[in-house]
Amino acid sequence: MSAPNLPAGAPELVAAIEAALAARPEERILRLSHEGQSLVVKRASDQTRAPWVTWIAARIAGSLSPQPLPRQSLALSDQGGLIRIEARRLRSLHAAGVKVPRVLAEGAGWLALEAVGDTLEHARTDRPRQEWDDLLLRAMDDLAAFHRAGHWHGGSQVKNLMLWQGEIYRIDFEEDIGEHLPLAVAQTLDLVLLVNSCLLLDDRGEAAWQAMGEALLERYFAAHPAADIRRCLRRAMLWLRAITFLARPWRHKRGRSLRRVFLLRRCLERVLT
Structure with missing residues (x-):
């Protein structure tokens, strides 16, 4: 306590x-x-991003913005x-x-x-599926409220959300990229990170997880109907389509991380159309 x-x-x-x-x-x-x-x-941490990761991440972030980004934002500082x-x-x-x-x-x-409790990932181990799904929807409500207040996280994955005294707490704020990006871009990255991290957390199957991913996105936009974030997501779809096209040869042998990308694309296509 x-x-x-x-x-x-x-x-x-x-x-x-x-x-x-x-x-x-x-x-x-x-x-x-x-x-x-x-x-x-x-x-x-004594670890830094590989230069190629920094380069790709900078280009993706830049492509989401409707206007040119400041030079320092494309550096995604690793200092x-x-x-x-x-x-x-x-x-x-x-x-x-x-x-x-x-x-x-x-x-x-x-x-x-x-200390602020255990991660949401840990919380699912002793909860029935419906209660766990409700907790994920709560996490999406919390992100929407966080964004409505004008904030951005930078590491909004489930592993960085804690459950403490019945409340959701946020941890891991080492990123400063959002200080150099338009707020809508930083918040779009938050939304994508959270939805992607929620997918395939148990063995219910991809069809059920696609339905859950769509429900999470719809829950967010019901609480925070931000047109600028929708526009950023539509730009992000260009990258997702390119990634999934290039990864098609491995689609039947892919691990969970790549499977999530395919699933995230399907969820976004359904919600954004």
């Missing part, structure tokens, strides 16, 4: 975190407890300081009333946050 009486950045908390980091150098994510406060400590970006974004969102973990402490190359 949260411990509001624990001052953020208290010296004894910082000392305990740095001791734990020194004792467990192989772990990037540490779960700790300090004076009754459960917290998560993240080290800065250091992602932990500082996340700390800044979390503080700003928390101050705006968004359900995100509170920043408890920050140091050189690490960030400590209050």
Whole structure:
């Protein structure tokens, strides 16, 4: 549970975190407890995107925008300081009333946050299918409300949504790409990431998951009927059609990630027509 009486950045908390980091150098994510406060400590990642991934992602993001993007947006910055970006974004969102973990402490190359339950992915293990589907629809409602308030996530996959005290919390705000993109483009990327991450999470079959994907998209647009996001999605269909055309030789041997792309295309085609 949260411990509001624990001052953020208290010296004894910082000392305990740095001791734990020194004792467990192989772990990037540490779960700790300090004076009754459960917290998560993240080290800065030493991994960066491959240049070709950055190039493709930049071109896709640029193609979604109705106007030329600023030069820095196409760089999709891989520079250091992602932990500082996340700390800044979390503080700003928390101050705006968004359900995100509170920043408890920050140091050189690490960030400590209050623990906020388990991921939605983990929550499905002990729930009947209908309850799990309702939770996914709630996640879509939450994204629509988040977007209506003028926010963007950058990592809106199911793995970055937490269930805590009956509420959905958002984690993982290391991306800053949305600060260089038109808001509609950043929000479109959020929507695509969430729907894609929801698909094929169990063995109900592709037809049933297509129906669920369409329901998720319709739920979003019922709560947030944003014409600019629809336009961005129609532009994104050009990329999805190209990807699925090139991947056709592997369509019967594809893994779950590629199967999701085919399924996402079908869902979008049905909802956008």
